[in-house]
Amino acid sequence: MPLTLYNTLTRQKEPFAPLNPPYVGMYVCGPTVYGDPHLGHARAAITFDVLYRYLRYLGYRVRYVRNITDVGHLEGDTDEGEDKILKRARLERIEPIEVAQKYTALYHKAMDALNVLRPSIEPTATGHIPQQIAMIQRILEQGYAYVVNGSVYLDVEKYRQDYPYGILSGRNIEELLAGSRELEGQGEKKHPWDFALWKRAEPTHLMQWDSPWGRGYPGWHIECSAMSIHYLGVPFDIHGGGLDLIFPHHEAEIAQAHACFGKEAHYQARFWIHNNLVTIEGQKMSKSLGNYITVEEVFTGSHPRLVQGYPPMALRFLVLQAHYRSTLDFSNEALRGAYRAYLRLMNAYHRLLQVRPHAYSTYMVSSWRERVFAALDDDLNTAAALALFFQQADDIIKLYRGELLLSQVDLELLLKTWQEVLFEILGLLPLQSVEWERWQRLVQLTVRLRQQARAEKNFALADCLRDELQRVGVKLLDFPDETLWEVGERA
RNA sequence: GGCGACGUGGCCGAGCGGUUAGGCACGGGUCUGCAAAACCCUUGACGGGAGUUCGAAUCUCCCCGUCGCCUCCA
Structure with missing residues (x-):
């Protein structure tokens, strides 16, 4: 059975096949680096880490691009909003680039601890201003954008005449407009739903670049379109991110790709994959609500809501025990349960290493192995795959004590499956340390x-x-x- | 208001028409120097109502409740 993945674009599971085998291009929206990495970052990173690892395991040559957003993204929804990184820089009294560097380093540290592989390419928005400007220029040439006062906006009304806007999020523009609040400060735009590709910068704005439209900085969504297409071409195979990015971010990306490259862009990516969010006691976790728990706090236990700290693998296991498209409710109990479950599996693994082969087997390994991979192939059902390992965990001590027997061939297949799936694909780390x-x-x-x-x-x-x-x-x-x-x- | 998701035993969490999911926690028993582990057994679930079906946690409709998106967010 081939790998099937749920495609947000088509709202169904589809067999995965790359456009140019054996190469796979995958782009995932990375963090905006202005704060400590939290549980949400961890879940997204782990989800796509597993996809990356599995694709590689299946023999694909994957180019995995995950960006670092180090500019832009205004606080509010008006032209007067403040850039989040600039705000942070002001609060911490450091340069904007120091903010980006500091939090990029913290992000790497946290993800490394969780055994999340680094992507093949990790581009920054500020490092790709020329690509973004070039893309905006081309969109202007195609007539899908307009310049006002040194800012450039995508003309959604014009775009809609040729392409379906709202295709990814299932949104209807008329209803969207009717239901949206009155927004202030949008006087420049022709229509409220138009969005900025480039913004004019006031002289006091700390991060700004020269452009054909004057000094300014890139809009909210253009960086991902420009960087993904720059490194992967268009369309590419997989575009991923958190569920909360579907609208407006990813919808805008698709529009930009079409506006720039025409129908050839083909929705920018074949597969749009989205991981669900982490909730804390049933409530949304977000930076703006301030109720988020950072990855570091999970390790140290230094959060008011945490009873104690747990090692990184406890968190990784917790994430893996839920399907990536389900919400994951975080709690002390759940984390503790995940850690215990992880220990049980790892202890079984170490016991397995000491099992001696026999002349014959008393049970089948191959059919079990097939079920494990069937679970992974079914839209990356890591929870179901792990459940199968617990079944085996009970038998391993019997193997060790000779109450169950496996031939050399079966034993090797069993060990291989444990190593491949648990460590190589799911990215868990065994208990061993240097000590x-x-x-x-x-x-x-x-x-x-x-x-x-x-x-x-x-x-x-x-x-x-x-x-x-x-x-x-x-x-x-x-x-x-x-x-x-x-x-x-x-x- | 619009769009979408979800409500599974004490907690977490798979399942998507008929077979024990699984993990964590709990009870009884066997075993044990006492424990732990193991093994055996038992308990306990599909928000409510109606419908489709030989049969529904799984499909349809209604209701209740929760959450998310519609503004930056993984």
Whole structure:
């Protein structure tokens, strides 16, 4: 079965096939770097990280472009709004570019911790002003934009005569207009739904560039069109982002692509993929509401709503346990559950590494493996795929103890599936650290000492050792003939 | 007001016409020096109502509720 993905554009799952196999062009809207990376950033990054990893696993040569937005995006919806990065710069009393650099670094740090692979290309908006200007110029030449007072706007009314505006979001312009609030400060535009491609800058505006229309800065949506098309051509295979970007951001991108390149642009991308949002106790998390939890806070537990901190993989696992198109409600309980579940799987993996093959198998591995990949192929159903691993986790200790048997071939296939899916595709990290080997030997020694104490009926000492091990996060499994151990939560 | 999504057992979360999802937590039992783990067993679910169907958590309609987008946001 081929990989199928839900396409927002067509509102259905479609088999994925690249335009120019084996190459795949994928563009994902990255962060606007003016604040600490939060749970929403983590979810989006992990979602598309898994898609990226899976496409590569399937043998595609993927060029993955994820931008850094380091300019523009006004606070309000009027011409007088303040650029968010500039506002941050003013608050922190640093240069705008320092704001961008600082938060880009924090974003990278957080994503690295979550084992999110860096994209092939990570372009910045400020680094691609010429491409944006060129695109705007061409849109003007095609007659789909107009210049007013040093600003350039996309003429949606004109565009609608030739292309469907609202195709991605399912929006109807008349209704949109009727239902929208009265907006102030839009005097320059011919119609309220026109949007800026280029904005005239006041002399005091800190970030501005020369353009054919005077000093100014790019509009809200042009950077993604310009950069994606610059690196991937048009149309390209996959365009991704958060659900909240569908309108107006992605709708505007499609319009810009058509306005610039005509029907050849073909909705800019074949597949439009959107991940759902993270909620906190059922409520939307957003920068503007100020109720967001940062990735760093999850690690340290230093947020009023967090009971304690958890390692990065707990968060990654939590994200993976939900389908990317469902909302994910974040809570202490959910995070704790995810961490425990992660530990259980990783302990099973380490046990699996120690299993010895036998002459024959007592159960089938290949059919299980097929079901795992069928889940991934079904619109990246990571939750269903993980569920299948828990099924196996129960059997691994039996394999280890010889209560179930696998042949060399089956055992290798099982191990390969665990490694490929859990680590390579889902991007989880195993428990090992640089200290793992040394740590393991110390635990082993302590376990043996306890066994000896038990043999001598020195239960006080034996229980003391057990409690101490528990405190550093070692869980003991006593069998009649041996004692095994695995990694648990720290007491 | 328009567009869209969703309501699944204590919590999280798959399923999209008929088979146990799964995870976390919980109860009883076996085992154990005591525990843990394991195993066995049990409990407990599909917001409400009507309809389609041999059969619905899954399709249709209505109602209730929640959330998102329509303004920057992943």
